[in-house]
Amino acid sequence: MKVWTLTEADIDRIALGAGILGTGGGGNPYLGMLMTKAQLKAGRTIKVIRPCDLAPDAHVLALGNIGAPTVSVEKMEEGDEGIRCLRAIEKHTGRKVDAVIADEIGGSNGLAPMITAAKLGLPVVDADGMGRAFPEVQMTTFFIHGQATHPAALADAQGNIMLVTNATTPEMLEKLMRAGTVAMGCTAHMTTAPMDGQFIRDFGVKHTVSQSWELGDTVLAARAAKTDPVEALLARSGGTLLMRGKVTDIGRRIAAGFVRGSLTVTGLETFSGRSAVIDIQNEYLIAREGNEVLAMVPDLICIVDSETGRPISTEEQRYGLRVSVIAIPSPALLRSAIALKSVGPRAFGYDFDFVPLGAPTEAQPVAAYLLPDLSDTRPLTPIHSGALS
Amino acid sequence: MKVWTLTEADIDRIALGAGILGTGGGGNPYLGMLMTKAQLKAGRTIKVIRPCDLAPDAHVLALGNIGAPTVSVEKMEEGDEGIRCLRAIEKHTGRKVDAVIADEIGGSNGLAPMITAAKLGLPVVDADGMGRAFPEVQMTTFFIHGQATHPAALADAQGNIMLVTNATTPEMLEKLMRAGTVAMGCTAHMTTAPMDGQFIRDFGVKHTVSQSWELGDTVLAARAAKTDPVEALLARSGGTLLMRGKVTDIGRRIAAGFVRGSLTVTGLETFSGRSAVIDIQNEYLIAREGNEVLAMVPDLICIVDSETGRPISTEEQRYGLRVSVIAIPSPALLRSAIALKSVGPRAFGYDFDFVPLGAPTEAQPVAAYLLPDLSDTRPLTPIHSGALS
Numbered sequence: 001m002k003v004w005t006l007t008e009a010d011i012d013r014i015a016l017g018a019g020i021l022g023t024g025g026g027g028n029p030y031l032g033m034l035m036t037k038a039q040l041k042a043g044r045t046i047k048v049i050r051p052c053d054l055a056p057d058a059h060v061l062a063l064g065n066i067g068a069p070t071v072s073v074e075k076m077e078e079g080d081e082g083i084r085c086l087r088a089i090e091k092h093t094g095r096k097v098d099a100v101i102a103d104e105i106g107g108s109n110g111l112a113p114m115i116t117a118a119k120l121g122l123p124v125v126d127a128d129g130m131g132r133a134f135p136e137v138q139m140t141t142f143f144i145h146g147q148a149t150h151p152a153a154l155a156d157a158q159g160n161i162m163l164v165t166n167a168t169t170p171e172m173l174e175k176l177m178r179a180g181t182v183a184m185g186c187t188a189h190m191t192t193a194p195m196d197g198q199f200i201r202d203f204g205v206k207h208t209v210s211q212s213w214e215l216g217d218t219v220l221a222a223r224a225a226k227t228d229p230v231e232a233l234l235a236r237s238g239g240t241l242l243m244r245g246k247v248t249d250i251g252r253r254i255a256a257g258f259v260r261g262s263l264t265v266t267g268l269e270t271f272s273g274r275s276a277v278i279d280i281q282n283e284y285l286i287a288r289e290g291n292e293v294l295a296m297v298p299d300l301i302c303i304v305d306s307e308t309g310r311p312i313s314t315e316e317q318r319y320g321l322r323v324s325v326i327a328i329p330s331p332a333l334l335r336s337a338i339a340l341k342s343v344g345p346r347a348f349g350y351d352f353d354f355v356p357l358g359a360p361t362e363a364q365p366v367a368a369y370l371l372p373d374l375s376d377t378r379p380l381t382p383i384h385s386g387a388l389s
Numbered sequence: 390m391k392v393w394t395l396t397e398a399d400i401d402r403i404a405l406g407a408g409i410l411g412t413g414g415g416g417n418p419y420l421g422m423l424m425t426k427a428q429l430k431a432g433r434t435i436k437v438i439r440p441c442d443l444a445p446d447a448h449v450l451a452l453g454n455i456g457a458p459t460v461s462v463e464k465m466e467e468g469d470e471g472i473r474c475l476r477a478i479e480k481h482t483g484r485k486v487d488a489v490i491a492d493e494i495g496g497s498n499g500l501a502p503m504i505t506a507a508k509l510g511l512p513v514v515d516a517d518g519m520g521r522a523f524p525e526v527q528m529t530t531f532f533i534h535g536q537a538t539h540p541a542a543l544a545d546a547q548g549n550i551m552l553v554t555n556a557t558t559p560e561m562l563e564k565l566m567r568a569g570t571v572a573m574g575c576t577a578h579m580t581t582a583p584m585d586g587q588f589i590r591d592f593g594v595k596h597t598v599s600q601s602w603e604l605g606d607t608v609l610a611a612r613a614a615k616t617d618p619v620e621a622l623l624a625r626s627g628g629t630l631l632m633r634g635k636v637t638d639i640g641r642r643i644a645a646g647f648v649r650g651s652l653t654v655t656g657l658e659t660f661s662g663r664s665a666v667i668d669i670q671n672e673y674l675i676a677r678e679g680n681e682v683l684a685m686v687p688d689l690i691c692i693v694d695s696e697t698g699r700p701i702s703t704e705e706q707r708y709g710l711r712v713s714v715i716a717i718p719s720p721a722l723l724r725s726a727i728a729l730k731s732v733g734p735r736a737f738g739y740d741f742d743f744v745p746l747g748a749p750t751e752a753q754p755v756a757a758y759l760l761p762d763l764s765d766t767r768p769l770t771p772i773h774s775g776a777l778s
Contacts, residue, residue, distance in 0.1 A: 090555055092481070161539075161555035163564055165477055168547045174573075176551055179572035183564040
């Protein structure tokens with residue numbers, strides 16, 4: 001097994017890259033970065049492992065936040081929400097969790113499992129269920145490929161815990177979890193049903209922690225070299241520049257636990273005289289120029305600061321920001337016919353089919369994975385997961 | 390131990406009386422009556438026991454429906470919802486349930502635990518947590534006196550099950566359960582945390598199944614004797630006739646899982662020239678004549694058909710109905726200073742204190758309790774409740 005032990009510099013890169021992959025959502029990566037670094041400062045370690053190093057029957061739990069990002073920047077996490085979710089599931093199933101993973105790599109949700117992992121000494125899997133961020137619980141490659149709808153857990157900063165022990169469909173799970181989230185104040189920590197290692201290896205979007213690191217590193221390197229971070233990002237990600245200009249209109253509202261709205265970017269420089277409108281449901285869903293759809297879910301629409309390459313989330317958008325709108329091809333797992341039913345344009349109420357933008361992204365593990373970590377005697381990949389002791 | 394084994398005639402009486410105690414809410418008692426009788430027709434038995442016959446450490450679970458009554462008459466129960474709630478709690482606590490009880494005796498909720506009791510062979514306790522119906526989960530004498538806020542369970546007809554394994558306050562429990570109910574389609578079956586026998590004996594509103602039976606029997610006897618059922622009801626319940634007339638205005642809406650609104654009864658005969666306005670939140674809360682408050686929560690405001698004495702629930706109200714508005718004194722447990730904080734007028738947003746209407750009601754067990762039922766070898770009142778086998 002190869003283990004990547006994170007440093008603070010790694011967390012900076014992952015947070016930046018996860019912010020880009022967040023397509024405007026997934027929670028504020030700056031807050032996530034601070035909370036994750038605090039774990040290292042407290043003397044804990046965060047170990048990342050590749051999906052191929054998971055035992056087929058390892059017991060893996062996906063952790064992350066649910067709710068409206070606009071709320072989560074003001075109503076912050078207390079830090080033990082993930083532990084409460086994990087313990088509630090362990091108590092319910094009677095099985096120990098062996099590793100954690102992000103349901104969505106995008107935004108602070110790419111970092112969320114690391115906080116719980118650090119506190120409990122569990123490894124984080126270098127993969128996720130979206131390769132980006134999406135607004136709804138069932139929009140993961142896990143649910144698309146048959147992850148159990150229960151048990152799932154929800155916890156807030158005050159100590160409230162809700163379990164869904166039966167949900168008839170992933171959509172019903174989303175409905176119950178969203179309702180609980182609204183009752184908890186529009187933001188909460190969540191986990192879906194435990195998955196086994198083989199399932200993650202088959203249906204996880206692979207190496208997305210690594211991908212976040214690479215994208216973050218690319219932006220930081222360009223800044224250091226005083227070259228254009230947006231150009232560097234496009235080169236590294238295989239992305240397309242849809243618009244470069246100024247935010248001239250933005251409308252957002254919080255409805256039923258989501259942030260919804262749209263924003264307009266009016267072109268400057270080479271894009272002068274043009275403009276793009278981007279629709280929002282927690283994330284950037286669709287970019288249009290006039291009647292032409294420039295890019296659409298599940299491909300990634302990312303908006304970054306034109307000078308620094310810093311990702312700008314939907315809740316941070318405001319009039320006058322100088323931004324670049326980038327489209328990055330989605331991973332192949334999001335582009336299958338079965339996946340498009342859950343995450344294609346029609347799943348969001350649009351009346352057109354998905355047209356892909358470029359070849360699918362296939363992320364690779366970073367070079368930072370070390371030789372086997374012999375100091376760790378914990379059986380990360382047991383043949384049979386233990387019952388709760 | 391004395392056991393009252395219900396007959397179909399008993400269920401007729403209990404349904405009618407629970408409808409009266411429902412103060413307009415608690416679910417449609419006609420539907421509850423049909424579903425409860427169906428248990429007897431299927432060859433099952435329903436055994437009612439007095440609170441004084443509960444062992445101090447018996448494990449008792451309160452069952453009932455939550456949601457908007459207007460919805461529950463169209464989106465009916467499938468029948469096993471209570472079992473799903475009970476099993477979810479048993480699995481979570483690892484303890485068997487020994488007996489069930491109604492959280493609210495009013496409406497179909499007075500009958501709801503009987504369906505699960507019949508199916509599982511458990512006794513029903515002759516008591517409840519309200520002595521009437523109230524719109525919110527935490528408005529029981531149980532929560533008023535410190536019932537644990539968790540675990541609590543929610544189940545719907547489709548098979549969805551939600552558990553609250555931690556709630557910081559009863560109000561937060563209400564919020565989470567209400568949110569789950571709305572997600573399940575505005576009506577669901579619920580249970581709150583298990584209580585022990587001593588707690589029920591101390592803080593349950595006693596003999597309210599008996600009280601329902603007595604009120605129902607009174608109405609049926611008056612009908613059979615062709616005397617005025619409303620007069621008979623007033624005499625039996627110690628109630629006051631607030632208004633007799635015609636429904637001339639009714640406004641209802643479903644908001645956040647409740648039915649809210651108000652109705653006007655314009656006086657006829659001896660009440661000619663007068664009128665009363667009754668406020669609704671699932672139940673009838675306050676009756677006013679002009680600026681004068683005639684009766685208020687927690688005292689019971691019941692509206693019955695002037696000819697037949699049949700209780701008319703909030704969702705059945707319509708223009709032109711000939712009704713009598715009756716106020717029945719609430720039990721002493723609802724009138725304490727601590728209880729009024731949860732169920733007095735101020736708890737419902739009114740700006741005045743409770744003024745009681747007559748001496749508190751104290752219900753007695755019906756004469757129908759038989760000698761010990763020696764055929765039942767199940768330890769209804771164990772010294773120590775068993776762990777789940």
